[in-house]
Amino acid sequence: MTAPDALLALSNVNTFYGQAQVHFDLSITVARGHIVCLLGGNASGKSTTMKIILGLVKPRSGEVTFDGASLIGLTTPQIVRRGIASVPEARRLFADMSVRENILMGAFVRNDREAIAQDLDRMLTLFPKLGQRLSQRAGSLSGGEQQMVAMARALMSRPRMIVMDEPTMGLSPLYVDRVLELIRTINQEGVSVFMVEQNASLALEIAHEAYVLQTGKIVLSGSAKALKDDPRVRDAYLGGSEAA
């Protein structure tokens, strides 16, 4: 059962790679308009959760619903057309295509040429740095710039929700702040966000709710505020040196 204001809900998802089980009865809810963060150490199954939502990996059992309708059995392109966009782990830009082409690829599911052109302009106001780089090969950008392109690309489909896998990974502190700021901006424009992070303290700054994943099981969940003060989270993730 999912709450009426749930945009995305995973319930009792069990996932396997061959014999190895990666998720154990995973249940996660993303409320409409919220930023929800999934925290966890390496190999805890975070990226796999993203892949389940996007239909890149099929769960063995359990249900995934978006806006009340099941996503199980849909292909990735079909799921994207329902209104979910993604910023994949390590950006995954189309390295040999130009920045402009990368951003426009985000609008692949749309056919309204004029509105797409307007949205491209909007992206350039949101990410002003990309303006001079439009005809450059995406593969030649710095990591931070690539992250901007990946976010612009995701926004171009006018999604109702964006899923992001470790959007701050490998970025300098300056860019990390910038990215978090942008996520908040995007969210304020009405897009729900589900993000996977290892950096709990940063993620909890902007999230409404958070879940903590440990070897495929949700061990903690609640409002970001409560989790920030939870000693268990603090010990495991915010404790400075020995993170995860």
Next chain:
Amino acid sequence: MSSWLDYTINGLIVGNVYALVAVGLALIFGVSRLINFAQGSIYLVGAYIGWVAVVQLHTPLPLTIIVVAVAAALVGLIIERFGLRPLQNSVRIAPLLATIGISFVLDQLVMLTFSPNPRALPSQLPDVRFQVGGGTIGPLDLLIAGVGLTSALLLFVFLRYSKLGWAVRAASQDRDAAMQMGVDVNRVNQAVFGIAAALGGVSGLLVGMYYNQIDTAMSLQATLKGVVAEVVGGAGNVPGAVIGSLLLGLVESYGVAVFGTSYRNLFAFLLLVVVLVLRPNGLFASARQAPPEPLTGTFIAPSRPVRIPRWALLAATAVFAVLPFFPVSFYVLQTLINAWLLGMLALSLTLVAGTIGQVSLGHAALLAIGAYTSALLSLTLNVPVGLAIIGGGLMSAALGTALISPSFRLRGHYVSIATLAIGEIVSLVILNWESVTRGPIGISGIPPLSLFGYELISPNSIYGFSFVVMVVLALLQGRLLSSHLGRSFRAIRDDDIAARAYGLSLNRYKSLAFIFGGFAAGVSGGIAAHLYSYINHETFNTQQSILALTVVILGGLGNVVGAIVGAVALVGLPEVFRIAAEYRILIYGIVLLLLVRFRPQGLLGTI
């Protein structure tokens, strides 16, 4: 032809034709990371459809080209939809094997429909030549150049300005990311297969017109040339494929100018091996490019091998051992002798492809090396046949391993291409090294099998000899696999990175596998030479390499008993059902396709 300009023009024109094949291969490789071995078959189909159009329907040239392009595209779409799409979630090697099966089926269908005899394909163009500088150029040269340029332009416009073209480019750079943008990868696959097939078909038509001759042997040649050009240009790189093709055309044309026609293909394959070894990502790949193969194994369908009780194996061995003492016909013995010889080859291949994961498509070369060595030892040095055969095995082990060793650092599909090329090189060296191999004439009057001075001429004794040799090789291989060495082999196959991390020296283990496998195959070739009494450079060909691969997949990759069961089944069943010889290759192709689709682990399971 006389002047260098003529050779240059010829090289560029032939290169243009290769480019039409190679660009299709590059598009497909880009999107699916698949080397489409059926590309040459589509080229063949294109040539024959063109023949029907020109000779029987008398279509005008522009219409001929359109008919061929559309019909070939349809064939491509059918291959994609029914041959490859069902394999999407299958093991990595499955689509490659499927395209090999499809190419067998298509080639055989063409052969059965049109007979293997060459046909003339008139060019429909006036036969004049214009003087250009020191050379000449004809209307057909201009047509080929024109078709090449037009196709390149159309392709450029498609990839750069159409939505589907964007999808193709995105999918070839990052398939998963493209799907996350909403790209339907099935439609992309359809598009590239359709385009590749149309270009390939037109290429076949143009080649047929250029040489005014078409025959069914064109298919494999075209696939090989296309693959060479594509890999030289950098797998998956479309402009690279064009440049690689022109380069290949020029290298071949100049090579022919200097050394003669029979060297044409040798240059192509040497170029391939050199590029694979020195720059496996092709001449124009940027260093940053990710390796185009997944890093870990999963070449083998995981399965639980069928356990055969020891007594059943002993009983079966005993039955086959005493068979000649019963009144069985010569025909049955003959069939089983063929099965035992193929069984030895399959033992070799199942070790190399199954146990250590190097899917070789050139295994017939090992037969050829063993056969020539044994034949020449016994003929020219009067070495006793028994020893000569062992010499053949040793030579195959040594030379085969030495030839293949430069490609040990390659992975996956590249291993298959390299072994295919090495197989062709061996056959071409045999053809051209006349002072030793007697070149195209072949070796005749090879002495019959004999052991300690006794000639083995009766079918019973030949049967007994080959059976015993095969059983001994099988027992040795069984011992090998259950030893520590066997476990290391499988570790390398399943995850070469992890195996290396554990300190296994990959090259040493791959060498050991090829030495053992080379010996078994060389012995098989040696025995065959003395049985046939005549061999030439075509006795052991790619068809046999593929047959051996089908046998080991049928038996279960890596499975020793399976290799022998597979050999008996594939040699025996067509006899039991009295299938006419010309349908056999077709049947083998279909068996391969069905296996890959429905039972990739084979009859007895992979080990």
